[in-house]
Amino acid sequence: MQRVESEIARLIQEIDYDEVTHLFNMLSGGKRLRAKLVLKIAPEHESAPKLAAIIELIHAASLLHDDVIDESLTRRGVASVNATDGSKTAVMLGDVLYSKAFTELVDFDKDIAKVIAASVTALSKGEMMDVKMADTFNSDEKKYLDMLYLKTATLIEAASIASALLIGADSQKYGTYGRNLGLSFQIIDDILDITSDAATLGKPAMNDFVEGKCTLPYIHLYHALGEEDKVRLQNAHAKKLEAAEENWIKEMMQKHQCIEQSFALAQKLSNEAMLAVEDDKALVEILETMIKRSY
């Protein structure tokens, strides 16, 4: 991973603007999940660190814009750029990082550049859908999963496919792995928003629902409830939750096993991902670590 960090630093340096270097260095790098994937799929390839660095720049840019759009004041436990330097700076820094990443992507083969670039259109489209869907109570599971795929899974899927293409491996197999990893990762994230306490999350619990986002457990709950309770759930949507309503939702979710149901889907997707790459211990390990996160 040191090679990836050096490569990221080099690309940022090449932008040749102190303001960008300064702001970028204030960001928390996060888990670098996407970079790790690239290095695990194409460990020997000399261009793997550069591909990984490009994907991390894209991911950082998307988070900068996400935080502007969701008005999030923290990111990975530290204040977000829009909180410290304003949303305009976050938009501009995101644009610089996106375009630098695309400029460097041109050095790769067309199929690699294309799959990564197209995934950015998909994730931007997914972000639009996410915001749009929060306007009303969405009870459509398929619609929710389609949005999740675009918003969270496509870049991980593209990182896996691009790495496989780099070494001439079966890109479909790795694509399945990345897509399912991304989806189950996000479903677990959605579960943690409900089951973890505010201190662990670094934000209020059940924040997704307050922001209007009907994640899987809420969709499952909706379908399990009777007519009257359906209305009660819908009335609690997209506003600050009273303690009584919060407790009621949690009780109902427990009664109807909504968390278990969502977790079962995450596990099913994760199993499919494992099957796709069962011979690859490093990739299976990433999945296992991620699933354990939810306990």
Next chain:
Amino acid sequence: MQRVESEIARLIQEIDYDEVTHLFNMLSGGKRLRAKLVLKIAPEHESAPKLAAIIELIHAASLLHDDVIDESLTRRGVASVNATDGSKTAVMLGDVLYSKAFTELVDFDKDIAKVIAASVTALSKGEMMDVKMADTFNSDEKKYLDMLYLKTATLIEAASIASALLIGADSQKYGTYGRNLGLSFQIIDDILDITSDAATLGKPAMNDFVEGKCTLPYIHLYHALGEEDKVRLQNAHAKKLEAAEENWIKEMMQKHQCIEQSFALAQKLSNEAMLAVEDDKALVEILETMIKRSY
């Protein structure tokens, strides 16, 4: 140009999200200067309409984000997306357009894709500098022109270079043309902000200075003034202008021929552009139309 419009419509359709199509169709297409340049430099090339469409998508994305950053409520005489649908929507739509453009750019030769992608990093960097420079009174002409080059001229320069590369023509010559066209275009725009009335501009006159932007005429004025008047000018910077101050600035600019001085630079740059492509009537015509705009 009909081929470019069809190509733009096709690319938007390919994004396959009604929300994007709807929002994009609400935008005013503007003069399509960059697309015209591509068609005039590479009129016969079968990929010229696609290259032109890509560059117009990039330009549209940059304007969407610019309007968020500058909090502009109008664009090309119609309400901006951030005014009608909020700044979040404008950020997301811009991201979708940028990434779609980059995805399509991959189909071109590497040198073409690289020059266009790199110009987006330059323009995003230029936008950051523009905002940063508005914090204080900038009297440094070189610093101002460097920012202007990045923010306004690089995409036009890149469009010219890419079109020349498409047909195997002298990219340096066309690069000089595009760069100087872009610079002189923007200098004239800056002049019009001072000399036109609010009705013509569709925004308050001298709006640049109110927003903190010290364009060339202000920089020239600053250097022509005595110590006491320098302070008076600086004190008027980046705030709503009293009528008395507005009149005083205009009088002083007239006295010290600041508009003429700025216009002379625009003309010098434009002449250099003409020299670079003197055999090409269509390109010379674009320059002449642009210069005439200022009368």
